Amino acid sequence: MLEIDIARKIYPDRGGRSHVALQGLRLAARPGEFLCLVGPSGCGKSTLLNLIIGLDRDMEGRVTLDGRVPDKGIGVMFQEPRLMPWLSVLDNVLLVADDPQQARPRAIELLRAMELGDVLHTYPGRLSGGMQRRVALARAFVIEPPLLLMDEPFVSLDAPTADRLRSMLVDLWQRRRSTIVFVTHDLREALALADRVCFLSAAPGRVVLEMSVELPRPRAPNDVAVLELQARLLAQHPDLLAGLVTTEPPNDA
Amino acid sequence: MTGSGQGVRETRTPRGAAHVTGQGGSGEGMRGASAASRSRQPGGAGLRLGSILVFLLLWQVLAATLQSATLPAPVVVFQRLLAEISSLTLPWHLSITLARVGVSFLLAMVIGTAIGIAMGHWRRLDMFLDTWLVLGLNIPALVTIILCYVWFGLNDWAAIVAVAINKIPTVVVTVREGARTVDPRLMQVAAAYRLTRGRTFVRVYLPQLYPYLMAAARAGLSLIWKIVLVVELLGRSNGIGFQLNVFFQFFDIAGILAYTLVFATVVLLIEAIALRPLERRLTEWRG
Numbered sequence: 100m101l102e103i104d105i106a107r108k109i110y111p112d113r114g115g116r117s118h119v120a121l122q123g124l125r126l127a128a129r130p131g132e133f134l135c136l137v138g139p140s141g142c143g144k145s146t147l148l149n150l151i152i153g154l155d156r157d158m159e160g161r162v163t164l165d166g167r168v169p170d171k172g173i174g175v176m177f178q179e180p181r182l183m184p185w186l187s188v189l190d191n192v193l194l195v196a197d198d199p200q201q202a203r204p205r206a207i208e209l210l211r212a213m214e215l216g217d218v219l220h221t222y223p224g225r226l227s228g229g230m231q232r233r234v235a236l237a238r239a240f241v242i243e244p245p246l247l248l249m250d251e252p253f254v255s256l257d258a259p260t261a262d263r264l265r266s267m268l269v270d271l272w273q274r275r276r277s278t279i280v281f282v283t284h285d286l287r288e289a290l291a292l293a294d295r296v297c298f299l300s301a302a303p304g305r306v307v308l309e310m311s312v313e314l315p316r317p318r319a320p321n322d323v324a325v326l327e328l329q330a331r332l333l334a335q336h337p338d339l340l341a342g343l344v345t346t347e348p349p350n351d352a
Numbered sequence: 353m354t355g356s357g358q359g360v361r362e363t364r365t366p367r368g369a370a371h372v373t374g375q376g377g378s379g380e381g382m383r384g385a386s387a388a389s390r391s392r393q394p395g396g397a398g399l400r401l402g403s404i405l406v407f408l409l410l411w412q413v414l415a416a417t418l419q420s421a422t423l424p425a426p427v428v429v430f431q432r433l434l435a436e437i438s439s440l441t442l443p444w445h446l447s448i449t450l451a452r453v454g455v456s457f458l459l460a461m462v463i464g465t466a467i468g469i470a471m472g473h474w475r476r477l478d479m480f481l482d483t484w485l486v487l488g489l490n491i492p493a494l495v496t497i498i499l500c501y502v503w504f505g506l507n508d509w510a511a512i513v514a515v516a517i518n519k520i521p522t523v524v525v526t527v528r529e530g531a532r533t534v535d536p537r538l539m540q541v542a543a544a545y546r547l548t549r550g551r552t553f554v555r556v557y558l559p560q561l562y563p564y565l566m567a568a569a570r571a572g573l574s575l576i577w578k579i580v581l582v583v584e585l586l587g588r589s590n591g592i593g594f595q596l597n598v599f600f601q602f603f604d605i606a607g608i609l610a611y612t613l614v615f616a617t618v619v620l621l622i623e624a625i626a627l628r629p630l631e632r633r634l635t636e637w638r639g
Contacts, residue, residue, distance in 0.1 A: 152544045175544040181537050185559040185637040194555055195545040222637040242545070 101128040101151070101169075101246055101278055105160035107303075108146060120146045121158075122303035128295075130245070131276040133269075135289035138299030144282040147304065148175075148248050151280065164246055171197075174244035174277065176252040180231035182223040182238075189219040192238045202241055209237040213267055229260035233267065240271050247272075249281045253288070262319055265292060269317065286329050286339075287320035298339055308336065424606045433610040441595075442614060449591040450618070452508070452580050453573075456515035460572060463516070464523025465565065471524065472531020488521035493579050501587045511583045518579050523568045530564030562634040570627055577619055 108121040120143040128134045138144050149155040151162050152173055162169065182191045189206060196202035210219060213233040223231050232252060239247055249268075253261040269292065272279055283289050289296045290312055298308040310332070314324050333339065408426050415425040424432075436442035471478040471485075497514040504510035534557060542552040584593025592611055599607035 154540060154543055171546045181541045224639060
């Protein structure tokens with residue numbers, strides 16, 4: 100169980116003043132749940148992921164995974180693939196494994212499942228953007244993470260490529276059942292992927308709305324059901340994506 | 353507040369519908385291999401050989417025209433070269449010089465790389481050491497050599513330290529530039545996956561410095577060769593530099609040219625057999 104309770108996360112800005120990025124943010128994800136975080140630009144989504152990963156620990160509050168501060172074994176996918184250009188596709192995936200020799204068969208199997216079996220020993224620079232994202236996805240799954248954090252991983256891809264990657268992601272998630280926290284600013288993408296969607300307000304970010312998505316799988320962002328759900332949601336909360344839903348923050352925030 | 357989506361029958365729309373999640377979409381498939389298949393210039397080896405032959409021809413013509421002891425013909429120099437090799441004098445002095453070059457080179461690269469990384473990483477250390485660095489870059493090699501001999505005596509370690517001290521500042525400058533360009537996003541990947549310090553350094557950090565390390569190594573080798581000869585000339589009783597000094601005393605131009613030829617050939621061989629293949633191997637991912 101991932102539990103997040105952040106009273107406040109402050110950044111000093113260039114003028115020496117404090118900028119509150121997150122405030123009164125409470126969130127939990129059940130084991131094996133696919134949770135999407137949606138919010139406007141600058142609402143602190145990436146900041147939140149950095150706090151969960153542990154790249155940043157400077158905050159008032161706590162983040163726990165199964166009751167402990169998350170340490171090793173978290174899978175991460177950033178906005179860009181961030182592959183090491185000097186390592187082959189296979190070596191990039193094995194880089195994050197504790198025991199590369201032991202993980203090798205698993206890495207090859209994952210890469211083959213992602214139709215990358217022919218480029219195991221190719222350098223990432225020779226691959227397209229879509230293929231690089233698939234390698235990054237394999238890298239995230241090779242450690243069989245209990246928690247996978249994804250920061251707008253399919254942004255800047257063309258629609259068919261992004262659809263294909265989403266389908267691969269859901270397929271992997273259904274087989275391995277990692278908890279996934281997926282950050283996006285694309286509501287349709289969130290509705291197509293998530294078990295549950297949490298909407299964040301504009302900075303300082305906090306959860307202003309949660310909703311379960313009970314549409315049957317598989318889904319795609321352009322499915323009629325997804326589009327209808329999106330339309331209903333926006334009709335109910337017209338300012339939702341601007342982060343302007345007016346909900347009082349918790350008193351102790 | 354918790355809303356709830358409605359269970360709606362699955363409906364798929366055709367793929368490729370207008371849905372762009374970001375700018376500058378990127379698709380599937382391998383990229384063109386044009387960069388990777390950069391072909392070598394045809395006839396390059398022939399041109400090089402031709403260049404050497406023309407050089408020898410010009411030398412022969414000049415020697416025949418001048419008819420002077422100050423410029424012996426190529427044949428005379430090659431005969432002298434064979435004599436020096438067969439007597440094992442040249443291999444002996446060459447091996448000593450090579451050993452000095454090797455140790456000085458390693459010392460300069462290791463120390464220079466460590467300082468360069470530290471200065472590239474820590475701004476305050478960079479500011480503190482920058483003046484020392486400028487000083488190191490501008491002190492003439494001859495001064496360092498003389499001071500090392502005076503302070504440490506006329507021995508091999510003084511010679512090696514003198515050469516290394518001359519080279520370290522240039523390695524530092526090059527590696528520092530590399531350390532400043534290390535991609536923090538890749539380091540973040542290493543941190544996010546909790547890679548060990550050792551694996552992060554070897555697999556993530558160091559490869560980003562390879563081009564800079566290779567530049568420092570190649571420039572360093574050519575510089576160190578030259579300084580080692582001066583060091584040997586000034587204060588050692590063996591090595592190529594010492595021999596050149598002896599030939600100079602006896603006005604033995606054929607000997608000077610014979611040793612110089614060997615010296616230049618060995619440098620070219622090290623470049624061709626060791627440094628270039630190493631550089632190709634370390635940077636082959638660039639295509």
